[in-house]
Amino acid sequence: MMREIECRTGDWLINAGLTGFINIVGKENVRIEGQSLFFDAALLDGFEESYFAYFIKAYEKTLSWYKIISYKEEMERHREADFSDFDELSLDRLNYYIANVAKYYLKSSSYVSAYPLIDATKDPVEWGKNLAKVGQLKKKETFEEKRTEIIQNVKQVYIQLDEIIDFCQKGKRYLAAKNVIYTVIKNGWNGISFLNPQTKEKDCYIDYRTNFVNPVLEHLETDLEKAKFNCTTCNEPIKNMKLDLSFMNETGFDTARKTSHVWDFNNDIAVCPMCKLIYSCVPAGFTYVYGNGIFINDSINIDTLHAVNKKVHNEILHHSTDNLTSTSPYRALIEAITNQTEDKRHYELADIQVVRYENETYRFNILSKRALKIFRESKEALKTIQKCGLKEGNLNINFYQETVRRLMNNENLFTFIHKTMYLKVTNVSSTYYHMGHVGALLSINTNFLKEIEAMTDISKGQIWHINKCGTEFKKAYPENKLSGFNYKILNALKTNNRDAFMDIILNSYSYLGKAIPDFFLKAFTNDETFKTVGYAFMVGVNGPLENNENGGNKDEE
Known part of the structure; x- marks a missing residue:
């Protein structure tokens, strides 16, 4: 009789590993009691199949394998219509597919190593070499003039593509597995099993079972009464010290070579x-997008741990499949922890640890009760800045990602607000937002300052009023003097120089022959209030607060 494992x-x-294990075997196949997970050892039979099946299903539409086989749908559509709907755009898509998908991936090393496991009699590399673009038009030739000839060539190429796509569909088990190994699994661990460059086993399923599953089954049958050592993680007796965590990225180390890492x-x-x-x-516990991963260590119990990470996973990979960006993990995090209608627990019991995997290293944040409240109160403002961004050299900065990062680090947004406003008023290119989005940043920052009790005397209504006064000032002030006014005010705000700020405001309103609004008196309360009043006024001076969800160029998301 098989034993139960805890x-x-x-x-x-x-x-993260436990969460991943539950994802792989299915929650219905385990028993959860508080912080303990129980399952029958029989669940390990065929575990390697479940392991790869989970990753392939979860990330299927992001895989290069899917890019190859998904073109079949368009081919069938054109065939059903007898190519009556095949136009020049269809030709462009076909030629792009041939050059950048089929020919490119068929010759990749990871694919080539899997071909013998699928069908040793076939040679997909040669198929790729024989593929060529179709209907290349010469100067002065039009698609319509050459349409009949092009369609005949397309039909011939489709026959070649049928063979390629059918082979890849048949080989999903290995080709898709190769994809997830290098795009997902490798983010969590490396250097052993199928990720060992010197491995002699060609079949990644057998390799995984040999390295991870079989040792567990052997361990369960071993008499450990006289064992002298204990597992560092679970304290179970072990017969030797051979197994370590050196294969884990950024956390494990080679115990033989790095003896200085341990005591004495x-x-x-x-x-x-x-x-x-x-x-x-562990890679199944994280959710990855373009090499960036996220895991929420909300460990009050395993049920909660699994539920919140499943919500993040679904938010990233299921709700936004057509629009995955590097911001998706941040957006999913906020959605998961602020969507109270889906989860009765309001995340007020304890602080939550958020683990991010970025640039091949782990980064940690503690989401305090205070931060969670700020995110909830700023939910709508955060939505408006999701697609906003700017470019500095080769670096793309997304508003949403930068805002969430700063708030998680308990930083205010003043320097970021200043940068976005300065770039906008100086008409720098590669800015994908308007002043309304800067206003949204200011609103989020106001929630932050109130929560940390750095500024309690300004309401959102007052900020709106200040913004409106800025708009009225802009209408009355000479346009040719506005750039000089912007430069001086922004410089005073950046250097925290209240005297210079008030001098400029006094002179400008005197020039217009108007009384100074009384809210400027609040600028002397403290630094935070001064900057909030100043930037709110400048948002109005440089553009009305617009409620727009999109920031501009989707490439900068």
Whole structure:
């Protein structure tokens, strides 16, 4: 009779592994009690199949394999219409597919290594070489003139593509597995099993089972009564210290070569085979987009841990499949923790650890109760800046990502507000937003300042009024003097020089023969109020507050 295995929560890494394990085997196949996870050892039979099946299903539409086989749909559509709907755009799509998808991926090393496992009698590399673009028009030739000839060529190419696509569909088990190995799994661990460059096993399923599953089954059958060592993670007895965490990215280390990492140069870090298998599930606990990953270590219990990360996963990969960007993990995080209608727990019981994987390293933030409240109160303002951004050299900065990052680090947004406003008033190119979006940043920053009690005497209604006064000032002030006014005011705000700021305001209103609005008196309360009043006024001076959800060029999302 097979035995029941118990795993318990611990630090963020093992928690990510447990979450991934549940995702792989299905929550219905495990028993959860508080911070303990129970499952029958029989669940490990064929675990390697479930392991890859989870990643392939979760990330299917992001895989290069899917790019190859998904073109079949367009081919069938044209065939059903007897190519009556095949136009010049269709030809462009076909030629792009041939050059940048079929020919490109068929010769990739990871694919080539999998071909013998699918059908050793076929040679997809040669198929790719034989593919060529169709209907290349010469000067003065038009598509309509050559249409009949082009369609005949397209039909011939479609026959070639049928063979390629059918082969790839048949080989999904291996080709899609190769994709997830290098785009997803490799983010979590590396250097062993199928990610060991020297591995002799060609089949990644067998390789995984040999390295991770079989040792667990052997361990369960081993008599450990006289074992002298214990697993660092779960404290279970182990017979030796051979298994360590050196395969985990950015967290493990080679215990043989890096003895200085442990106390008194004597290694005491080793894990049992079961914990090693759980650690191999870490990539399934994170959700990745373009190499960036996120995991919410909300570890009050395993149910909550799994539920909140499942919500993030669905928000990123299911609700926005057509529009995945590097901002998606941030957006999903905020959606998951602020959507109270879907979750009765309001995340007010404890602070939450957020783990981000960016630029091949882990970054940690504690989402305090205070930060969660700011995100909830700023939910609408955050939505308006999702697609806003700017470009500095080769660096693309997204408003949403930068705002969330600063708030998670407990930083105010004044320097970012200043940068966005300065770039806009000086007409710098590559700015994909308007002053309304700067106003949204100011609104979010006001919520932040109130929550940390740095500024309590200005309401959103007053900010709107200040903004409106700025708009009226702009109408009355000579346009040729406005750029000089902008430069001086922004400089005073940046240097926190209240005296210079008030001198400019006094002179400008005197020039117009108008009384100074009384809200400027609040500028002397404290630094935060001064900057809030100043930037709110400048938003009005340089453009009315517009309620626009999109910031401009979608390439800068």
